[in-house]
Amino acid sequence: MRAAAFFFVILLVAAVAGAADGPYVLSDGANGWQAVSVEEAAGVPRKRVLPLAAGASITVKAVGELPAFTVKLRGPAKPASDEIRISGKAPLFVVADTHGEYEILVAMLRKHGVINPGLGWNFGRGDLVVLGDVFDRGPNHTEILWLLYQLQDEARRAGGGVHLVLGNHETMVMLGDLRYLNPKYVQAAQVLGVGSYSELFGATSLLGQWLRTLPTVLKINDLLCLHAGISRALIDSGMSLREINAGVRSVLDGSAPADGSQTALLMGNTGPLWYRGYFADQTTFPLATMADIDGTLESFGVHRILIGHTIVPTVTPLYEGKVIAVQVYPRRDEAGRPNFESLLIKRNEIWRAKLDGTVERLGP
Numbered sequence: 001m002r003a004a005a006f007f008f009v010i011l012l013v014a015a016v017a018g019a020a021d022g023p024y025v026l027s028d029g030a031n032g033w034q035a036v037s038v039e040e041a042a043g044v045p046r047k048r049v050l051p052l053a054a055g056a057s058i059t060v061k062a063v064g065e066l067p068a069f070t071v072k073l074r075g076p077a078k079p080a081s082d083e084i085r086i087s088g089k090a091p092l093f094v095v096a097d098t099h100g101e102y103e104i105l106v107a108m109l110r111k112h113g114v115i116n117p118g119l120g121w122n123f124g125r126g127d128l129v130v131l132g133d134v135f136d137r138g139p140n141h142t143e144i145l146w147l148l149y150q151l152q153d154e155a156r157r158a159g160g161g162v163h164l165v166l167g168n169h170e171t172m173v174m175l176g177d178l179r180y181l182n183p184k185y186v187q188a189a190q191v192l193g194v195g196s197y198s199e200l201f202g203a204t205s206l207l208g209q210w211l212r213t214l215p216t217v218l219k220i221n222d223l224l225c226l227h228a229g230i231s232r233a234l235i236d237s238g239m240s241l242r243e244i245n246a247g248v249r250s251v252l253d254g255s256a257p258a259d260g261s262q263t264a265l266l267m268g269n270t271g272p273l274w275y276r277g278y279f280a281d282q283t284t285f286p287l288a289t290m291a292d293i294d295g296t297l298e299s300f301g302v303h304r305i306l307i308g309h310t311i312v313p314t315v316t317p318l319y320e321g322k323v324i325a326v327q328v329y330p331r332r333d334e335a336g337r338p339n340f341e342s343l344l345i346k347r348n349e350i351w352r353a354k355l356d357g358t359v360e361r362l363g364p
Helices: 102-111 141-158 168-174 183-192 197-201 206-211 232-237 241-252 261-267 290-300
Strands: 007-010 021-027 033-041 044-052 057-060 069-072 092-095 127-130 161-164 217-220 223-226 304-307 316-318 323-325 341-346 349-354 359-363
Touching: 021 044, 021 057, 021 141, 021 183, 021 206, 033 183, 044 183, 057 141, 069 141, 092 102, 102 141, 127 141, 127 217, 141 161, 141 206, 168 197, 168 206, 168 241, 183 197, 197 206, 217 241, 223 290, 232 261, 232 290, 241 261, 290 304
Parallel strands: 092 127, 127 161, 223 304, 304 323
Antiparallel strands: 007 044, 021 033, 033 044, 057 069, 092 341, 217 223, 316 323, 341 349, 349 359
16 A cells, blocks of 8 residues: 555535544555545545555444444456355344434444454354345445445355345435435545536446345345345246346446336336335335235245335235334434344244344244
8 A cells, every 4th residue: 555645635515423434445546445534524425546456455433432443355256156154053144224324333242242343243144134225325335335234244254144135225326316315425425526426436436336246035045035026027027036136236327228118117116126015004005915925936936025115114925924014213212222033043943032032033
């Protein structure tokens, strides 16, 4: 890393509380990388640019009482597998829809031994699954993304795994739909001098390239893991896991025909990123029948479907336990007390994981 190779650019813009952000690792235009960040000095947000040597590490700064951590940058990722096999003896921990609530997520992962106090991997040969929607609403999705990126490498080295599937908010940000973006990130785009925040997750950025390799639907043993759900229309299309994942990637890389019927299905209300038809109160979506659920299980060779996307008050089995809704929104009450739940599967037993570290059995 070149010494003294950074500079500051001061932009006088209205400050947002806690405006520090980044780093984002972007192409420097000459076959190299640079880390760009928003830092605060005397209450003024500033742009910092730091050239990166090959094999460099970056530091993600402390947030609140959470420590800073180091991320070892990797080369370009290959497309993730559509299907993986893991040991039935190792635990599987599932979270959904963290929406930038970094401190609440870390509290959950620490309490259940997935990570240690220093934010390092602590789950051994276990696996962590994140059912999409890291982005938007909350103020710290950048930190969550870097944490998952780093944990993915640490878990692999320990014999475990970290698996993030895309949610509708990941695809929205990458495609330029920023309607739910936290004001902090609107300011970050201004300070960093980009026309749109989505440019920071473009295909030539490190995180943008990584995100574009991730699956939309992932089969883990006999579990189907995705953000929203599988509709009757998607089953009737006959698309395989490979075709679903490749189809969404083609939309993200711009190679899919904008008016194609497959694109419309994958990215629309009956696609795997948006469908809410497992819930009777979601009347604008075609309601799934038990036959639809059984058809999904048979088509993909699984016994259970794990989803996020639609908020439930507690982790909830649906359709006789064939679907489990995991999306308990991470929020704080008026007294500042956080609420969040996750799912733990251990030796074929299913547990509701609470933020205080306790678990409640849901069933086999």
